[in-house]
Amino acid sequence: MARTFKLKDRPEFKNKPRPLTFRRSNLVSDAASVMSEKNYGSVIIVDKDDKVEGIVTERDILKKLVNKNLDPSKTKLETIMT
Numbered sequence: 001m002a003r004t005f006k007l008k009d010r011p012e013f014k015n016k017p018r019p020l021t022f023r024r025s026n027l028v029s030d031a032a033s034v035m036s037e038k039n040y041g042s043v044i045i046v047d048k049d050d051k052v053e054g055i056v057t058e059r060d061i062l063k064k065l066v067n068k069n070l071d072p073s074k075t076k077l078e079t080i081m082t
Contacts, residue, residue, distance in 0.1 A: 021046045024053060024078035028065055031056060031077055045081050054081035 020043040022031050031043045035058070045054040056077050064080035065072060 019044045021050070022056075022077055023047070024076065024081065026077050027073060028056075028061065028070075028075045028077055028080060029072040032061060032072060043077075045077055054078075056081045 020031075020034060020038065020040050022043050022045060024045050024047075035041070035043060042055055042057040044052055045056060047053050060080045060082055061072075064070075065075060070079070
């Protein structure tokens with residue numbers, strides 16, 4: 001019988017940086033600032049229990065924010081998350 005492995009059981013998992021997480025109510029400008037500072041291409045959107053609700057990528061910022069002339073300091077992540 002084959003043993004099933006979870007991602008966290010893989011040896012390389014321990015060396016990977018933790019993903020950036022934000023709440024849907026956080027501002028795009030805050031997420032973009034941290035993404036830029038830490039050189040990440042996306043942030044994971046989680047609820048109060050840290051369950052994944054969505055993702056915001058650089059592409060989401062470009063297509064759903066910049067392309068629509070929205071203000072990142074007033075736009076919540078829930079507006080542009082996938």
